[in-house]
Amino acid sequence: MRKPLVAGNWKMYKTVAEARHLVSEMVPGLQAIEGVEKVICPPFTALLAVRALLEGTEIELGAQNLHWETSGAYTGEISPLMISELCQYVIIGHSERRTYFGEVDDTVNRKTQAAMMHGLIPIICVGESLEEYESGMTEEIVDRQIRQGLAKMDLQEKSAQQGQSPLVIAYEPVWAIGTGKAATAEGANAVIANVIRASIAELFGEEFASSTRVLYGGSVKPDNASEFFMQPDIDGALVGGASLNSSDFISITRAAAT
């Protein structure tokens, strides 16, 4: 019922020329994979070039961040209106944004509302830090991030209009991002089922929760991807490091199709 989704988060890597090269390498392999939604999220500067290369393919484009205002005197920021001209998706509240750029649940909430208002599908990132994990606070932290990140929204109405959940969640334990130490597939599935989907069900109803895709992210590689995708509540992956290598990203995406 939920179509798997694999998204590549390029972070602050790749010039325009490098982005063109990487995307050209990826397109044939990705195009050959059916039954999975594929999203590439390059830096803002490469969006236009990558978009041109994706034209006529089924591969979609995402941005890595946005401001919540439509326009205004916000030097250096990019608005949802601008992003919606180019992309279908936008990553919101990635742990690197929370750690280095002061993003909190309230900014995640504003950005999510703004993204949806402009027809973008937000990929909202949640996840506990190593310290929180070690002190047994995973449930409390992730539950709070979901409830505050999605506060004051009438999502049921939106999904009824669109016929599907208007958002995607990515569960990314901070200690697993870029460390090579992925969560266990069972552990990630348990957080997604018992905390993320359960909180979404309380907020917006069972039907909405079961139509919302939840990805796992954090050191997903070709050799561990299928373990995650076999889990009943994991609907795909948000891939960082391995999305910068075409054959790795293609194999991870292929694993989501089987």
Ligand code: PGA
């Ligand atoms: P990683 O990053 O795959 O390099 O661990 C994941 C992410 O930050 O989304």
